[in-house]
Amino acid sequence: MNIEGSVLALSGGIGGVKLALGLQSILAPAQLTVAVNTGDDFEHLGLAISPDVDTTLYTLSGQANTELGWGRAGETWAFMEELGRLGAETWFRLGDKDLAVHVERTRRLAAGEPLSDVVYDFARRFGLATRVLPMSNDRVRTIVETSAGTLSFQQYFVKYACRPRVSAIRYEGAEHARPVPAALAMLQEPDLAAVVICPSNPYLSIEPLLAIPGWRAALRATKVPVIAVSPLIGGEAVKGPTAKIMRELGLAVSALTVARHYEGIVRGFVLDAADAALAPRFGMPVHVTPTLMRTLADKERLAREVLEFARALRRTGFPAPVCPAGR
Amino acid sequence: MNIEGSVLALSGGIGGVKLALGLQSILAPAQLTVAVNTGDDFEHLGLAISPDVDTTLYTLSGQANTELGWGRAGETWAFMEELGRLGAETWFRLGDKDLAVHVERTRRLAAGEPLSDVVYDFARRFGLATRVLPMSNDRVRTIVETSAGTLSFQQYFVKYACRPRVSAIRYEGAEHARPVPAALAMLQEPDLAAVVICPSNPYLSIEPLLAIPGWRAALRATKVPVIAVSPLIGGEAVKGPTAKIMRELGLAVSALTVARHYEGIVRGFVLDAADAALAPRFGMPVHVTPTLMRTLADKERLAREVLEFARALRRTGFPAPVCPAGR
Numbered sequence: 001m002n003i004e005g006s007v008l009a010l011s012g013g014i015g016g017v018k019l020a021l022g023l024q025s026i027l028a029p030a031q032l033t034v035a036v037n038t039g040d041d042f043e044h045l046g047l048a049i050s051p052d053v054d055t056t057l058y059t060l061s062g063q064a065n066t067e068l069g070w071g072r073a074g075e076t077w078a079f080m081e082e083l084g085r086l087g088a089e090t091w092f093r094l095g096d097k098d099l100a101v102h103v104e105r106t107r108r109l110a111a112g113e114p115l116s117d118v119v120y121d122f123a124r125r126f127g128l129a130t131r132v133l134p135m136s137n138d139r140v141r142t143i144v145e146t147s148a149g150t151l152s153f154q155q156y157f158v159k160y161a162c163r164p165r166v167s168a169i170r171y172e173g174a175e176h177a178r179p180v181p182a183a184l185a186m187l188q189e190p191d192l193a194a195v196v197i198c199p200s201n202p203y204l205s206i207e208p209l210l211a212i213p214g215w216r217a218a219l220r221a222t223k224v225p226v227i228a229v230s231p232l233i234g235g236e237a238v239k240g241p242t243a244k245i246m247r248e249l250g251l252a253v254s255a256l257t258v259a260r261h262y263e264g265i266v267r268g269f270v271l272d273a274a275d276a277a278l279a280p281r282f283g284m285p286v287h288v289t290p291t292l293m294r295t296l297a298d299k300e301r302l303a304r305e306v307l308e309f310a311r312a313l314r315r316t317g318f319p320a321p322v323c324p325a326g327r
Numbered sequence: 328m329n330i331e332g333s334v335l336a337l338s339g340g341i342g343g344v345k346l347a348l349g350l351q352s353i354l355a356p357a358q359l360t361v362a363v364n365t366g367d368d369f370e371h372l373g374l375a376i377s378p379d380v381d382t383t384l385y386t387l388s389g390q391a392n393t394e395l396g397w398g399r400a401g402e403t404w405a406f407m408e409e410l411g412r413l414g415a416e417t418w419f420r421l422g423d424k425d426l427a428v429h430v431e432r433t434r435r436l437a438a439g440e441p442l443s444d445v446v447y448d449f450a451r452r453f454g455l456a457t458r459v460l461p462m463s464n465d466r467v468r469t470i471v472e473t474s475a476g477t478l479s480f481q482q483y484f485v486k487y488a489c490r491p492r493v494s495a496i497r498y499e500g501a502e503h504a505r506p507v508p509a510a511l512a513m514l515q516e517p518d519l520a521a522v523v524i525c526p527s528n529p530y531l532s533i534e535p536l537l538a539i540p541g542w543r544a545a546l547r548a549t550k551v552p553v554i555a556v557s558p559l560i561g562g563e564a565v566k567g568p569t570a571k572i573m574r575e576l577g578l579a580v581s582a583l584t585v586a587r588h589y590e591g592i593v594r595g596f597v598l599d600a601a602d603a604a605l606a607p608r609f610g611m612p613v614h615v616t617p618t619l620m621r622t623l624a625d626k627e628r629l630a631r632e633v634l635e636f637a638r639a640l641r642r643t644g645f646p647a648p649v650c651p652a653g654r
Binding site for chain 2 (some may be wrong): 045081125
């Protein structure tokens with residue numbers, strides 16, 4: 001796509017990275033940077049695991065396991081089988097290939113490297129021109145208060161398969177975390193064309209980033225359009241627990257709720273065609289289009305429309321983001 | 328074999344464990360305890376690796392890779408290939424199954440468990456009745472001074488394939504290490520029938536244990552025969568760098584040198600038939616027999632002869648071990 005400047009996408013795992021893949025596909029090499037949620041990172045079996053970062057690396061480099069919907073293509077499970085035999089915890093499945101990423105990341109973090117350097121190097125070794133950044137080099141942990149007690153994100157998401165009822169979500173460490181420096185720099189560069197909030201779970205995948213004060217301030221201060229793409233279609237999530245969590249938190253399951261959640265940050269909203277009737281109620285520019293991404297062509301088309309929407313907003317000007325009291 | 332009482336074998340990896348397998352095969356379940364060298368343990372890629380302990384567990388449970396001569400049978404290498412792709416060190420090859428042992432051991436050690444508890448549990452899960460003990464729960468590291476500089480044991484043995492010339496060997500931490508408590512207790516039990524020093528490398532595999540003052544004292548104090556089986560046949564090692572190291576250290580490559588090395592500890596020596604002419608020079612009871620172990624039958628026969636030799640010594644009495652000055 002003939003777009004000038006760089007694009008910063010904010011994303012979680014599976015859902016959001018689909019759009020990141022579309023963006024990568026239509027942009028020139030190195031034009032795209034993806035800042036990825038690390039709130040669901042965790043230490044497991046002594047290993048530092050960054051599920052959303054890895055999903056992003058694997059997906060953008062064409063190595064994602066599309067059958068499983070997570071992990072590596074062509075994965076094998078000898079390690080996991082043996083681990084079970086030794087009586088260790090096996091609820092979080094680590095494939096033999098995937099494990100190399102965790103072991104090497106753990107080693108390099110223990111040696112004092114920032115996560116962003118490790119991820120940068122992995123991306124390069126995976127042949128990516130796209131820059132993949134963890135949202136922060138500081139520790140942020142998404143904690144889910146549920147009917148089964150206080151759970152780490154991965155316990156909630158994988159071990160309990162999102163079954164417990166959610167009463168609150170916290171982002172431990174976010175208050176004192178700093179955005180990854182390369183993303184902060186990018187938000188101030190004149191070259192930046194747009195910021196895209198991918199259709200990830202707003203509460204589990206995007207909010208860990210927005211809960212970092214430096215991220216929130218930088219996104220509010222940036223001069224380019226910040227566009228959110230709705231993770232809901234006709235009041236339901238394509239996949240994953242977004243709608244279930246919204247209901248449990250007492251929120252109306254609607255793209256409008258998501259837009260309100262992003263108030264103060266977002267200057268344009270991409271709404272699914274199924275929800276077109278809601279458009280007039282957003283109080284900000286809205287682009288209505290089918291948002292379901294099944295094929296690469298779907299992803300590329302949506303990515304192109306998002307960037308054209310941003311270009312139009314830049315050309316016509318756009319309102320300063322609404323800043324509700326107290327945020 | 329109808330032998331009364333328990334047997335304690337001291338062993339390193341591949342060479343020594345052959346005799347341990349023979350002992351296990353002829354003894355009743357749980358009659359055998361093997362105390363294993365941990366001087367070549369090391370931390371690699373953030374993992375706690377215990378090569379001789381694992382070789383012992385794998386061999387005694389019938390899971391050793393007999394083609395490679397190390398590691399696990401039916402091993403796969405997906406992790407290692409991927410690790411190489413990430414630019415990590417690959418000179419120490421970790422198979423996918425083998426890795427489960429390292430990851431789980433690392434996790435449990437980090438959680439504060441003593442190594443002996445972890446190994447006990449692994450042995451049980453591998454279906455072993457034989458008790459496998461690390462020589463110590465304290466850290467002992469064999470350091471090799473060579474023409475290529477100061478090397479950790481695994482660097483010397485694996486990375487440099489024993490090529491550099493050895494000028495000295497140290498056992499860091501041995502001075503303050505304590506023997507694993509279960510072995511100390513066993514050495515004082517009236518039930519103990521014999522201690523067998525397996526035909527492992529005396530300098531790299533047995534000395535790390537003997538360099539621990541508590542082990543040396545307990546072996547000297549025990550009332551049962553301590554029998555060493557020669558690792559040399561006709562002045563050469565069956566496999567491995569024993570003879571090369573002895574030459575480089577300026578020692579005569581002879582079973583007699585090994586016996587002198589074990590002076591103060593050993594009360595009977597099993598000498599290969601090829602070296603029968605040396606027998607009168609040992610100054611202690613010697614049993615001469617073929618010691619090459621190719622088949623399980625070889626291992627069982629040698630094990631039986633060693634235990635019969637010990638029984639004969641117990642019956643006839645045996646000299647107190649010679650204690651050379653200064654030891």
